Amino acid sequence: MRITSVESFSVFSPGARPQFAWREGLPGGPDDGYASVLLIKTDEGVEGVAIAPRPGSGPVVSDLVERVLRDELVGADPLQREWLWHRMWELDRVYEFPINVLGLVDTALWDLAGRLYNAPTWEVLGGYRQEIEACASTSTFSTLEEYLDVATQCIELGYPAIKVHAWGDARKDAALCRALREHVGDEYPLMYDGSAGFDLVDAIYVGEALSEANYLWYEEPMREFNITAYKWLAQRVRVPLNVAETSDGVHMNTADFIQSGCATFVRTSTELRGGFTGAMRIAHLADAFRLRAEPHGNTIYARHLCMAIPNCTYYESLVTSNPAKREVGINAKGIVGAPRGPGVGLPPGLHYPPELESYVVDLAGSAVP
Numbered sequence: 417m418r419i420t421s422v423e424s425f426s427v428f429s430p431g432a433r434p435q436f437a438w439r440e441g442l443p444g445g446p447d448d449g450y451a452s453v454l455l456i457k458t459d460e461g462v463e464g465v466a467i468a469p470r471p472g473s474g475p476v477v478s479d480l481v482e483r484v485l486r487d488e489l490v491g492a493d494p495l496q497r498e499w500l501w502h503r504m505w506e507l508d509r510v511y512e513f514p515i516n517v518l519g520l521v522d523t524a525l526w527d528l529a530g531r532l533y534n535a536p537t538w539e540v541l542g543g544y545r546q547e548i549e550a551c552a553s554t555s556t557f558s559t560l561e562e563y564l565d566v567a568t569q570c571i572e573l574g575y576p577a578i579k580v581h582a583w584g585d586a587r588k589d590a591a592l593c594r595a596l597r598e599h600v601g602d603e604y605p606l607m608y609d610g611s612a613g614f615d616l617v618d619a620i621y622v623g624e625a626l627s628e629a630n631y632l633w634y635e636e637p638m639r640e641f642n643i644t645a646y647k648w649l650a651q652r653v654r655v656p657l658n659v660a661e662t663s664d665g666v667h668m669n670t671a672d673f674i675q676s677g678c679a680t681f682v683r684t685s686t687e688l689r690g691g692f693t694g695a696m697r698i699a700h701l702a703d704a705f706r707l708r709a710e711p712h713g714n715t716i717y718a719r720h721l722c723m724a725i726p727n728c729t730y731y732e733s734l735v736t737s738n739p740a741k742r743e744v745g746i747n748a749k750g751i752v753g754a755p756r757g758p759g760v761g762l763p764p765g766l767h768y769p770p771e772l773e774s775y776v777v778d779l780a781g782s783a784v785p
């Protein structure tokens with residue numbers, strides 16, 4: 417089989433209303449913008465699609481397709497995913513792809529493989545499960561009282577765990593995390609995501625509160641460029657760290673986090689970790705050290721990864737509004753079902769051109785009763 421065409425589409429992606437809020441200092445989002453869809457066609461009629469959903473990726477990917485990727489891919493065998501994955505690394509050395517573009521071709525090729533074998537991509541990757549618990553992952557709310565109210569709503573909606581994104585103020589966030597533990601009781605799983613807002617001093621302060629309040633994990637308290645700072649943090653706090661979400665370098669970078677001793681959980685995703693090939697490398701690397709690899713974000717790709725990765729705990733389901741809403745495809749017990757095939761397809765909600773509409777998936781269709 418040979419690739420015969422590579423097209424990119426800038427697809428209008430309406431921003432969230434209201435916008436998600438992360439910690440103070442970070443822009444909320446997402447804005448209105450143009451996501452990018454890559455469509456790969458072959459001489460045997462099998463096709464693969466992938467989306468870089470971040471608004472603004474549309475023009476970037478179109479440019480790369482025109483200048484670099486089409487010439488590289490046309491004529492190649494789309495089933496040689498490992499070869500093409502390494503080619504993307506080679507090209508990245510020269511062109512410095514944005515981190516969310518490095519895995520886009522690989523993601524489309526895994527979609528293509530699913531269509532070829534008439535199976536969902538998670539099954540082609542190697543199926544492990546057909547349903548998983550979803551944790552409610554909050555955006556940032558205004559007051560401590562509002563968080564407690566939203567937490568109650570999440571529990572009533574069936575979510576079996578909650579991860580909070582908060583203000584990025586060490587004192588306020590630590591107080592919030594303690595209050596939340598008191599509010600939900602000792603047994604309910606809680607996680608905290610610092611969205612890289614702290615230096616080591618504040619990261620230790622928050623980490624001590626999370627340790628006392630028995631949080632399951634402490635995610636990305638600092639930017640992930642200095643592994644030594646993470647090592648020192650892990651030596652000073654008891655709460656398990658969840659690391660390497662946004663750092664460059666895929667499994668090779670994750671390996672150094674693990675080697676430093678700071679990781680109990682690592683992050684993995686198609687979007688930031690080099691497609692399905694990179695995401696699965698990270699999961700297997702973590703597994704070798706008896707660590708967990710937790711899929712990042714509420715994407716259709718994360719749903720597939722959750723079904724293929726043995727050593728993960730939750731699907732991350734964003735709760736961004738008050739009143740809180742349960743995401744489509746999650747049942748009243750907070751369980752998300754395995755996507756149906758073939759391949760992966762494209763998420764609903766964007767303004768696709770007619771030639772892409774047949775790839776859009778129905779997330780409600782994979783819900784478990």
Ligand SMILES: [Mg+2]
Binds near residue numbers: 611635712
């Ligand atoms: Mg995170």
